[in-house]
Amino acid sequence: MNQGDYEVSSVELHRNWGIALAIGSALLIVLYRFPPKIPHIHLLGQGALSILVLVTGHLGGNLTHGEDFLTLDKPKKEPKQIVLNQDALVYADIIAPIFEEKCVACHGKTKQKGKLKLDQIENVLKGGKNGFYHGSEEGKMALMSHRMRLPLSDKQHMPPKGKTQLTEKEIVIIEKWLSLGASPKLLLKDLQLTEEVVSASMEEKNMAKTADWPLVPDLAAVSETMLTPLRDRGMVVLPLASGHPLLQVNCQSISDFSDKDGELFKGLEKNIASIRLSGTKISDKSLKWISGLPNLSKLYLDNTLITDEGIALLKNTTELRYLNLVGTSITEKGLRTLSSLPLLKSVYLYQSEVKIEDMAEIQQRMPKVYFDLGGYKIDTLTMEVRTEEK
Amino acid sequence: MNNKRLSLAEEAHLLDAQLATRRLFLKQCSMGLGALAFSPLINACTSDANGSSNTLFDPTKPLLPKTPHLPGKAKSVIYLHMAGAPSQLELFDYKPELKKLDGQLCPESLLKGKKFAFIRGVPKMLGTIGEFKQRGQSGAWVSHYMPHLAGVADELSFLKAVHTDQFNHAPAQLLMQTGSARLGRPSLGSWVTYGLGSENANLPGFVVLTSGGQNPDAGKSVWGSGFLPSVYQGVHCRSHGEPVLYLDNPANVDGNMRKASIDAINQANKETYKEFNDPETLSRISQYEMAFRMQISAPDVMNISDEPAYIHEMYGTEPGKESFANNVLLARKLVEKGVRFVQLFDWGWDVHGNSTDTSLEIGLVNKCKQIDKAITALILDLKQRGLLEETLIVWGSEFGRTPMHRILSCRW
Numbered sequence: 184m185n186q187g188d189y190e191v192s193s194v195e196l197h198r199n200w201g202i203a204l205a206i207g208s209a210l211l212i213v214l215y216r217f218p219p220k221i222p223h224i225h226l227l228g229q230g231a232l233s234i235l236v237l238v239t240g241h242l243g244g245n246l247t248h249g250e251d252f253l254t255l256d257k258p259k260k261e262p263k264q265i266v267l268n269q270d271a272l273v274y275a276d277i278i279a280p281i282f283e284e285k286c287v288a289c290h291g292k293t294k295q296k297g298k299l300k301l302d303q304i305e306n307v308l309k310g311g312k313n314g315f316y317h318g319s320e321e322g323k324m325a326l327m328s329h330r331m332r333l334p335l336s337d338k339q340h341m342p343p344k345g346k347t348q349l350t351e352k353e354i355v356i357i358e359k360w361l362s363l364g365a366s367p368k369l370l371l372k373d374l375q376l377t378e379e380v381v382s383a384s385m386e387e388k389n390m391a392k393t394a395d396w397p398l399v400p401d402l403a404a405v406s407e408t409m410l411t412p413l414r415d416r417g418m419v420v421l422p423l424a425s426g427h428p429l430l431q432v433n434c435q436s437i438s439d440f441s442d443k444d445g446e447l448f449k450g451l452e453k454n455i456a457s458i459r460l461s462g463t464k465i466s467d468k469s470l471k472w473i474s475g476l477p478n479l480s481k482l483y484l485d486n487t488l489i490t491d492e493g494i495a496l497l498k499n500t501t502e503l504r505y506l507n508l509v510g511t512s513i514t515e516k517g518l519r520t521l522s523s524l525p526l527l528k529s530v531y532l533y534q535s536e537v538k539i540e541d542m543a544e545i546q547q548r549m550p551k552v553y554f555d556l557g558g559y560k561i562d563t564l565t566m567e568v569r570t571e572e573k
Numbered sequence: 574m575n576n577k578r579l580s581l582a583e584e585a586h587l588l589d590a591q592l593a594t595r596r597l598f599l600k601q602c603s604m605g606l607g608a609l610a611f612s613p614l615i616n617a618c619t620s621d622a623n624g625s626s627n628t629l630f631d632p633t634k635p636l637l638p639k640t641p642h643l644p645g646k647a648k649s650v651i652y653l654h655m656a657g658a659p660s661q662l663e664l665f666d667y668k669p670e671l672k673k674l675d676g677q678l679c680p681e682s683l684l685k686g687k688k689f690a691f692i693r694g695v696p697k698m699l700g701t702i703g704e705f706k707q708r709g710q711s712g713a714w715v716s717h718y719m720p721h722l723a724g725v726a727d728e729l730s731f732l733k734a735v736h737t738d739q740f741n742h743a744p745a746q747l748l749m750q751t752g753s754a755r756l757g758r759p760s761l762g763s764w765v766t767y768g769l770g771s772e773n774a775n776l777p778g779f780v781v782l783t784s785g786g787q788n789p790d791a792g793k794s795v796w797g798s799g800f801l802p803s804v805y806q807g808v809h810c811r812s813h814g815e816p817v818l819y820l821d822n823p824a825n826v827d828g829n830m831r832k833a834s835i836d837a838i839n840q841a842n843k844e845t846y847k848e849f850n851d852p853e854t855l856s857r858i859s860q861y862e863m864a865f866r867m868q869i870s871a872p873d874v875m876n877i878s879d880e881p882a883y884i885h886e887m888y889g890t891e892p893g894k895e896s897f898a899n900n901v902l903l904a905r906k907l908v909e910k911g912v913r914f915v916q917l918f919d920w921g922w923d924v925h926g927n928s929t930d931t932s933l934e935i936g937l938v939n940k941c942k943q944i945d946k947a948i949t950a951l952i953l954d955l956k957q958r959g960l961l962e963e964t965l966i967v968w969g970s971e972f973g974r975t976p977m978h979r980i981l982s983c984r985w
Contacts, residue, residue: 505959560883
């Protein structure tokens, strides 16, 4: 008998229980045909058969899904973070846990698809039925490196489509380790990983700063009924995306939108990420409720009556990234008050009262912010028109 | 069934027995269970993750803005299509090797297994005529044909990966705009307004402006709605005179009377809808209503003469004339008001002849002059208004030129 990729003992166990199930079924048929005079014997027979089916089925499940398949999903394992201590052992501290988490279910003790076992380092070096190396010995590229890098759609790609994939960082580390001879003694510093890989985990932390919108994992989405009063007033109110808790609001086409309409946003303060008040009749008073929007990321105040006093109220909207002040009477005084906004990226000041000579100092105060004063002029350039040469 | 008369009690007993049979259960429930299983599938199409209704097409409010699946960056699109295929090799696609091969016979490897328009036998290579320089901080190659645009090269990204199998203008335009070289598919703008709606309820969501004296070769299908409801087709605004015909009230009819007549027509349409249930009737009703709202908003938006002189100077516009520059300025105004998709077609880029107007040396220069400054102005004007961050400007055509002369005494 060919046990294929599975551990022999598991297969035999499954087979034996299967045979028992077959015999049990046959017995039950006989029982029905020639019923002995024992009360409830049918029920007993059925009960026994059910147990046989359960056990055989479970053993089969163990074979194909791994021994822990019943409990695997329940206490969801926290994905292990790769600790990038330069003196860490590459195999024992980093790669073995990755294999454990993402590979051994199919390439382990119980199941060896492609005859590959990744539970011990000796088995890793032995490789599967195609050996350790990919193709000719000249390139000396480990088959594993090749398989990891194949496109996901490729049948030979590992881990297979649908299973938990390796991250780019994990692939880079495994690849490097394999190419350096896959010794268990290699330390992380021996791999000489680029700064990029090492700092990848740092970057993830910085994501919040570079994201286009505030990260709000704990905020719940707003029900449609809460938005009805806003929509009835003529506002365009939409979540950033389907099911997203943050909202973008456009009041642009409401010609009589004024300061008192701010009340409509009560109860939605945390959800508003973008609000467009372009050309509405609001004044500095509105900046009071606007400054109470903790997740406000984009604010359009162009062509409104707001002044420096109103802008000064914005110093607490720390998520603000975009501020449109085109066509307002803002001066450099108002701009200075924006320096407390850590994420501010762009401020548009075309047709405002800000003077170009003040910008040098303001730019120095806020070096990361892009200020656009507009007023571009395009000199008409001439293009030489050549006559036919031939 | 037998003909024996049953007593009431027997009949009731038989009915009861039938209800208890396995046969009846399977017969009745196969449909019932199927429908039960199918209903979440239908719901999946109409509700989002919250279970709130997010029907893509509500015939009474077809242009209602809709929630995207993922947070998007762009809010509006301005699509500039140069009908007639400007030569990429003269404008943005720098090929120094081709310049060296100019005048030599085309290698077989380039021709083998391919079909070209106007090319038979073995043609000669035609080197680039443009004088290229790397521009801006990105070092993008832009030729001397576009001196103004070269100045804002850092605002541009170049997609040099588009391929077409259509070498006639009309089908190629259809392929570019609708994804199929044959008629009957919705255009890009239709899909976008169908999927996302438009933020301004008083203006059409998809506006088309044409210049260059002619409509694109493929006709109005390039902004058609195909199999989508007709409300999503592009609204083609005229380049001079009234932008949209018949928006003004006829003589001796005032706004109230117009409103009353539209209400009456809509009432009749609603009756028709009740009778026939054709969603096109609802589209028609909403279009009448929009037409009425447009009476107020459109003349204001579509009028560029109110713009200050320096804006006209920047774009190079000539109010009252049909010009690409005028349309570009209009496009900015429409996008500013929340129109989702504005598409411009400029005709006259088919420059592969020997006459003055259709040559690479003169014809192309003249066409570039008409658009170069206007597009640059559009980019800078949107930028200073803080709108470039959320407006996607696409410049393109149905195809470019082949790297060889065409055989027929003329160029490619």
